[in-house]
Amino acid sequence: xxxxxxxxxxxxxxxxxxxxxxxxxxPVIIVLFNSFKNKMFINLEPFELxxxxxxxxxxxxxxxxxxxxxxxxxxxxxxxTVGSVAVILLCxxxxxxxxxxxxxxxxxxxxFLCVFSMVVPFQMVMFxxxxxxDRLGLSTPWxxxxxxxxxxxxxxxxxxxxxxxxxxxxxxxxALIDGxxxxxxxxxxxxxxxxxTFISVGILQTMWIWNDFLLPYLVLDxxxxxxxxxxxxFMKGSYGRVDMGAIMAALIMAVIPVVVFYLSCQKYxxxxxxxxxxxx
Amino acid sequence: MSQVSIKHVEKVYGPTxxxxxxxxxxxxxxxxxxxxxxxxxxxxxxxxDGEFIxxxxxxxxxxxxxxxxxxxxxEITRGEVCIDGRVVNDVQPRDxxxxxxxxxxxxxxxxxxxxxxxxPLKLRKTPKDEMNRRVEEAAQILGITALLDRKPKALSGxxxxxxxxxxxIVRDPKVLLMDEPLSNLDAKLRNQMRSEIIKLxxxxxxxxxxxxxxQTEAMTLGDRIVVMKDGMVQQIGTPQEVYDTPANIFVAGFxxxxxxxxxxxxxxxxxxxxxxxxxxxxxxxxxxKCARLAARGVGTCDVTLGVRPxxxxxxQAGPNSLTGTVETTEMMGSAVHLHVSVDGKDxxxxxxxxxxDGERPADIRVGDTVSFAFSxxxxxxxxxxxxxxxxL
Numbered sequence: 001x002x003x004x005x006x007x008x009x010x011x012x013x014x015x016x017x018x019x020x021x022x023x024x025x026x027p028v029i030i031v032l033f034n035s036f037k038n039k040m041f042i043n044l045e046p047f048e049l050x051x052x053x054x055x056x057x058x059x060x061x062x063x064x065x066x067x068x069x070x071x072x073x074x075x076x077x078x079x080x081t082v083g084s085v086a087v088i089l090l091c092x093x094x095x096x097x098x099x100x101x102x103x104x105x106x107x108x109x110x111x112f113l114c115v116f117s118m119v120v121p122f123q124m125v126m127f128x129x130x131x132x133x134d135r136l137g138l139s140t141p142w143x144x145x146x147x148x149x150x151x152x153x154x155x156x157x158x159x160x161x162x163x164x165x166x167x168x169x170x171x172x173x174x175a176l177i178d179g180x181x182x183x184x185x186x187x188x189x190x191x192x193x194x195x196x197t198f199i200s201v202g203i204l205q206t207m208w209i210w211n212d213f214l215l216p217y218l219v220l221d222x223x224x225x226x227x228x229x230x231x232x233x234f235m236k237g238s239y240g241r242v243d244m245g246a247i248m249a250a251l252i253m254a255v256i257p258v259v260v261f262y263l264s265c266q267k268y269x270x271x272x273x274x275x276x277x278x279x280x
Numbered sequence: 281m282s283q284v285s286i287k288h289v290e291k292v293y294g295p296t297x298x299x300x301x302x303x304x305x306x307x308x309x310x311x312x313x314x315x316x317x318x319x320x321x322x323x324x325x326x327x328x329d330g331e332f333i334x335x336x337x338x339x340x341x342x343x344x345x346x347x348x349x350x351x352x353x354x355e356i357t358r359g360e361v362c363i364d365g366r367v368v369n370d371v372q373p374r375d376x377x378x379x380x381x382x383x384x385x386x387x388x389x390x391x392x393x394x395x396x397x398x399x400p401l402k403l404r405k406t407p408k409d410e411m412n413r414r415v416e417e418a419a420q421i422l423g424i425t426a427l428l429d430r431k432p433k434a435l436s437g438x439x440x441x442x443x444x445x446x447x448x449i450v451r452d453p454k455v456l457l458m459d460e461p462l463s464n465l466d467a468k469l470r471n472q473m474r475s476e477i478i479k480l481x482x483x484x485x486x487x488x489x490x491x492x493x494x495q496t497e498a499m500t501l502g503d504r505i506v507v508m509k510d511g512m513v514q515q516i517g518t519p520q521e522v523y524d525t526p527a528n529i530f531v532a533g534f535x536x537x538x539x540x541x542x543x544x545x546x547x548x549x550x551x552x553x554x555x556x557x558x559x560x561x562x563x564x565x566x567x568x569k570c571a572r573l574a575a576r577g578v579g580t581c582d583v584t585l586g587v588r589p590x591x592x593x594x595x596q597a598g599p600n601s602l603t604g605t606v607e608t609t610e611m612m613g614s615a616v617h618l619h620v621s622v623d624g625k626d627x628x629x630x631x632x633x634x635x636x637d638g639e640r641p642a643d644i645r646v647g648d649t650v651s652f653a654f655s656x657x658x659x660x661x662x663x664x665x666x667x668x669x670x671x672l
Binding site for chain 1: 351352353372373374378379380382383384386387388389390399400403404447
């Protein structure tokens with residue numbers, strides 16, 4: 001291939017990627033500028049930029065916060081997300097360490113069970129799950145953490161196992177000889193080494209749990225506890241009308257923390273995912 | 281310092297273990313019983329206070345497994361390991377007062393050099409002042425004082441190995457175990473570190489058990505060396521003993537570079553005198569060899585004759601010399617290694633490259649015909665069937 005052809009191909013690729021980026025971001029941008037428009041105009045002119053006539057400043061944000069209890073939902077969402085991610089990271093990292101280092105039929109079965117759980121769609125188990133969760137008294141923000149542990153364990157164990165395999169076992173043996181027991185070895189030697197995978201698993205789980213709608217909607221007692229996604233859903237139907245302005249504002253407020261979190265940690269995702277792939 | 285006693289130790293990996301598959305695929309000589317694969321068989325060794333023992337053998341011979349059993353990282357199937365008279369079979373590694381240096385350094389990557397060296401002391405709740413003193417002292421011995429605040433990834437291979445040794449010696453263990461610590465280093469650094477280990481040994485007061493597959497390391501470092509093959513001890517002795525009187529053909533071939541030349545020969549007894557016949561030449565054995573053979577009741581028989589390349593000399597073609605064609609030459613600077621084919625069998629000869637005496641081995645070319653001979657004093661005689669040294 002000639003140099004000019006290569007250059008043209010490169011430009012074409014850049015153009016295509018640029019177009020895809022804009023296409024991907026466009027809905028978010030539309031939501032953003034609609035959040036500053038009067039709700040009457042959102043349905044009428046959804047793709048128009050705010051004008052002097054349609055612009056209402058932060059009124060939609062104030063409505064979402066004051067009228068729909070958005071801040072309470074943020075609190076519950078933060079509680080559920082932080083709690084679930086912490087429990088997932090703690091339990092699955094220990095589980096992955098154990099099943100990687102102790103090779104027997106039981107640990108193999110656990111590993112394949114975790115991997116298999118990734119391919120089972122949530123919709124397949126949602127009815128029985130919500131029934132069981134209700135009977136076990138898990139329909140609270142602290143109870144749903146257990147349910148999230150079950151759903152998050154598959155991917156987390158899979159990723160942690162890949163990384164643990166790449167840690168030379170001699171490091172753990174050295175700790176054992178130096179005087180550390182298994183628990184101390186795990187927390188003072190293995191966990192610091194697994195930091196990149198901890199971060200990447202944490203980011204993936206955080207984004208999923210933060211944005212999740214169906215599981216909390218089915219499991220939580222929504223008369224008492226509402227996550228952000230449930231509140232947004234309630235804005236649409238609970239009063240017999242749709243407050244599109246508040247929805248737009250709530251969507252933006254919901255997405256900001258997770259975008260900031262992702263942008264600040266994104267370099268670790270690639271590092272963590274690739275960490276287990278190549279022997280160090 | 282401490283005594284270590286290893287009595288009838290065996291290691292058998294269970295039938296479900298991957299070692300069985302490994303044994304079938306790779307090291308087919310490992311014994312497989314109903315119990316599983318026998319990785320170490322009936323290992324006996326008494327190690328004195330402060331002694332430097334080297335376990336040497338080819339890959340898969342069980343030397344690392346034996347070391348790991350002493351460390352407590354592998355369960356002992358049968359037998360006993362005692363440190364200072366205490367049976368430690370069921371004692372946790374941390375309670376054995378041992379330290380270990382691994383082939384891949386096994387440094388904690390998230391800790392600095394100081395952090396790595398402090399870790400075992402912290403776990404033993406050593407006071408801060410004492411900890412600093414010991415770390416500084418170990419760092420000074422190993423010449424890594426300037427590296428104390430660096431992370432392992434910022435160090436070279438040799439520096440990392442020094443840190444690993446530092447972490448091991450910092451708590452003054454009774455027994456220092458080293459599992460092929462120099463294998464990951466390049467040849468020059470390996471030589472340098474080898475001499476540093478010799479110096480280190482004079483400065484600290486631990487008993488050393490050192491595993492290697494490199495016979496040069498074994499010969500230069502060990503007070504005694506233990507040669508292993510297929511999980512079994514082949515010979516235990518000082519480097520000189522093992523070199524001079526190898527117990528069997530395996531040891532004779534394994535110890536010494538280049539390896540010993542072996543020939544099919546016939547040992548002939550004539551009264552109290554013996555001579556060896558091979559390829560039409562006859563080599564008389566000296567009186568002391570004859571006495572040892574006679575004492576063991578050895579008669580005329582077929583033997584494997586071993587002669588080290590450095591014990592072979594060039595000779596004039598004649599009835600008492602072997603003649604062959606040079607197949608390859610290796611110029612080593614001070615000497616030349618000749619690979620000579622005698623009746624299709626390869627022999628290695630080392631000729632010193634010393635122009636002052638008029639000979640110039642470097643001038644020998646591939647295809648040249650050379651004659652060589654050796655005296656009976658340097659001949660090693662092995663039983664053709666048992667492969668054991670007939671003089672032992």
